[in-house]
Amino acid sequence: MILQALKEYYDRKAADPDSGIAPEGWENKEIRFVITLDEKGNALLLEDTEEIVNKKKRSRAFLVPQAVKRANAIASNLLWDNPEYALGVVLKGKATRVGEQFAEFKARIASLHLDDDEGVAAVTAFLNKEDPADNLNKFGDIWKRVLDSGGNIAFRLNGDAGLVCNRPAVKRAVTDSLAAATKDIRCLITGNTDVLANLHPAIKGVWGAQTVGGNIVSYNAGAFESFGKEQGANASIGQSAAFAYTTALNQLLGKDSAQRLQVGDASTVFWSEKNTRFEEQFSLFFNEPAKDDPNRNVQAVKALLESPKTGAQPVAQENAGKFYVLGLSPNAARISIRFWIAAPLAEMMDQIRQHFRDLEIVCAPYEQPVFSLFRLLVCTAPLGKAENIPPNLEGELMRAILEGLPYPAALLNAVIRRIKVEHDVTQIRAALIKACINRNDRFKKKTQQEELAVSLDPNNMNIGYRLGRLFAVLEKIQEEANPGINATIRDRYYAAASSAPVTVFGRLMTLKNHHLAKLENIGRRVNLERLVGEIVDGIMDFPAHLSLDDQGRFAVGYYHQRQDFFAAKDKQD
Secondary structure (H helix, E strand, O other): OHHHHHHHHHHHHHOOOOOOOOOOOEEEEEOOEEEEEOOOOOEEEEEEOOEEEOOEEEOOEEEEEOOOOOOOOOOOOOOEEOHHHHHOOOOOOOHHHHHHHHHHHHHHHHOOOOOOOHHHHHHHHHHOOOOHHHHHHHHOHHHHHHHHHOOOEEEEEOOOOOOHHHOHHHHHHHHHHHHHOOOOEEOOOOOOEEOEOOOOOOEOOOOOOOOOOEEOOOOOOHHHOOOOOOHHHHOOOEHHHHHHHHHHHHHHOOOOOOOEEEEOOEEEEEEEOOOOOHHHHHHHHOOOOEOOEOOHHHHHHHHHHHHHHHOOOOOOOOOOOEEEEEEEEEEOOEEEEEEEEEEEHHHHHHHHHHHHHHHOOOOOOOOOOOOOHHHHHHOOOHHHOHHHOOOOHHHHHHHHHHHOOOOOHHHHHHHHHHHHHHOOOOHHHHHHHHHHHHHHHHHHOOOOOOOOOOOOOOOOOOHHHHHHHHHHHHHHHHHHHOOOOOOOHHHHHHHHHHHOHHHOHHHHHHHHHHHHHHOOOHHHHHHHHHHHHHHHOOOOOOOOOOOHHHHHHHHHHHHHHHHHHHHHHHHHO
């Protein structure tokens, strides 16, 4: 299903001349250095294509014949490669092996039988000189960069705009070689006869994976093979389909791709079955907002939430087909599938809309009402560091959002644990707890518990919620009785009050009386005491323990009550 969906995505992009996706047998590759030759093979110019893009150094990308997979074998790319292959310069390898690599590079060009092509003839003449590298010493500093970096090298004929490998004769030769191959298997992806893809092209761009790339489909040990078949013969996928799905995935994972996001350690890509604007908008719902346009994400979410009322859908849903989300993570030389979600586009939009409704919570005017996936996850991690996020949590959360499932139980547990340790009920933590509890109750169709509201709900009689409100009021009384106090009861008693109320609330109620006695404003004293009475009305005993869900309700009740105090103060001001 995954490979088939990627193949279909490639076909859709290949049909669009403006997509920039590489045709079969080719790839977009960063080429650091370009040597310009005259017709006799003399080097006229050595160009360094590296430039600063988004504050990072990047080499210019060119369309070149697809790279070979060589591991430890000697195999050359066509008309481009590293300096050891393309020039016979010893950088890291042994001189004997580099000589063999250089010979293979020239043999690969000779196999084209294109001596009548001016560009190919110029490259051949240059490579057949006694020592091609000696002809490049005159370029001084740039030649030194070639030796230091070992970056890829390609050739251009003087007067041509493109590389020699892009000349029409070379393109025809590449196409003819693909067509001439014997089609001897039935492809599992397309159902058509094709040439067996014994080794699939490498997938690059997965965060944390090897720089040379990895594979989703590979058989590199006898334990993975069956019935005497070796490598790719164990899964008969044709070269055309293998090229299509890997090219599509590499484009989605590319540095400039707008269809990827990083969710924890999972590199996540997404695409639709048919062309829709939702492909461009999806990342706005989950990524961190851009520094140059921090409100763009908020506006996108707002448009999504309001679309059922306004009738203005962010995308045309009719016949939009399915939407796909794929999470990948590295595993040695392989790429692991962390999660795979496929659903009708309209359904997925509904699930995302529900996710943000579940997270809605009262906040200060200066606070952002929309949270990225990274912020949701990192607020549960010790020290607020991404590396402390449990490895599987991001995939489980993404699946829950897009499939409308309860949020992972570990998420609620983690955020409550962080609050107890740090004594800090932030906006995002309160929103996440509210979402976890409401979604879980809704999924299990519980009726005995009322949904947690967006803002303060005086009618919510849940014991955990009421005690959270009470704790906030007691803290407020302490703060007003002792202006400028450095540490409040929250710093000392929150963990115990939220999990074992009976152990601390008796003492806190006694302290409350002492704090109220210090208040000079009698009206304020009466109002606060009345609020305490309203909250505890009907509570006969403080419970010995609160369940995990009620500990969450405690946190939300506390947060709601604190926000209500701030709102009341703003009105007074």
